[in-house]
Amino acid sequence: MLDVRKAAVRGALMGGVLEPLDLERFRPLLAGDEGTVAVKMAFSRDEESRYVIDVAIEADILAVCQRCLEPMPEHLSSESKLAVVWTDEEAVSLPRYLDPLILKEDSCNLWELVEDELILAMKPFNYHETGTCKRKTVSFFDPLIKEDVLEDKPNPFNVLEQLKPGNKH
Ligand SMILES: [Zn+2]
Incomplete structure (x- = not known):
């Protein structure tokens, strides 16, 4: 004192x-x-x-x-x-x-x-820079997507990837 x-x-x-x-x-x-x-x-x-x-x-x-x-x-x-x-x-x-x-x-x-x-x-929320963070940004925006990946459903992002022109499958 x-x-x-x-x-x-x-x-x-x-x-x-x-x-x-x-x-x-x-x-x-x-x-x-x-x-x-x-x-x-x-x-x-x-x-x-x-x-x-x-x-x-x-x-x-x-x-x-x-x-x-x-x-x-x-x-x-x-x-x-x-x-x-x-x-x-x-x-x-x-x-x-x-x-x-x-x-x-x-x-x-x-x-x-x-x-x-x-x-x-102190900031109310702290985040790693994208890239150094251990968790992918996708699951941060929508935790449900992560659940989907854990189950054996096809990942909607993979489907999008295949639809891109120039991707030969
Ligand atoms: Zn992080």
């Missing part, structure tokens, strides 16, 4: 490298514990006497491909400028370039803050 006001007055700079294992809420979104999360935070006061935290995160993690459910390496990059506020009214009155960080007390759990930023930076 860190006293945000004191850190801002001091102009504190903080940084470090975390691992997915350190991040209890973010970890379940990942395909594995390999990876690094590099964090930099700069605390300051702005001209309106707000307490401001500049947060920059560069993370290399393993996301889950939603097509084949295999791990895929993903880079997350996030930069935000947070203003510490203590009430919802203060949060609403902030200028657009500042995101509110609503605190109930003067201290703030920095790991929680990093986790929130990472969860926001």
